[in-house]
Amino acid sequence: MLIVSRTLALPETELTERFLRADGPGGQHVNRTESAVELRFDVARSPSLPEAVRARLLARRDRRLTDEGVLVIQARRFRDQARNREDARERLAELIRAALAAPKPRVATRPTRASQERRLAGKQQRGRLKQNRSRPWTHE
Structure with a gap:
């Protein structure tokens, strides 16, 4: 659990683990052991x-979520399978913990008069700067 x-x-029945060969450090031994873990959890069902x-x-725009609603977490940070397994499970739990808290609704506010004036002053200054870059106007 x-x-x-x-x-x-x-429950364990909702988690599917697959073990695969990990890249990275480990010497020749890395080619023979399946230390990386792929943890799958069907969020949709x-x-x-x-x-x-x-x-x-x-609703998250997460690349680890498949089109069918299955969350796939790959753990290959450590050299042994048990630590990678724990890492994958902890990352899944952390992701679900983040979704447990409902996001705080945004309260719409109006900009203050001072901030509006600062914005307009900045626009005027920028306009003057651009105007100074143009060629001087001459009478012909």
Whole structure:
């Protein structure tokens, strides 16, 4: 069971792990061991996720999320499989924890008079600068 928070835990049956050969340091041994981990979690069909969390996870523009709604996390940071496995699980939990909190709604505010005046003064200054770059006007 992967414990995400006090209120949410994912059963092992919803996680799919695949082990593959990792690139990077390890010498000749790296060619024989499958130390990298690919962790898959079906966000779209998971019965454990609350609907609001599922919607927030699927709405993310994340390249690790497939078109079918499966989240794929690859862990190959460490040289041994157990540490990569823990790393992948912790990264999945962190991603779901981030989606647990509802984003604070933005409150629309009006710009202050001083900020509007600063903006207009800046535009006028920029206009004068560009005007000075033009050729002088002569009578012909």
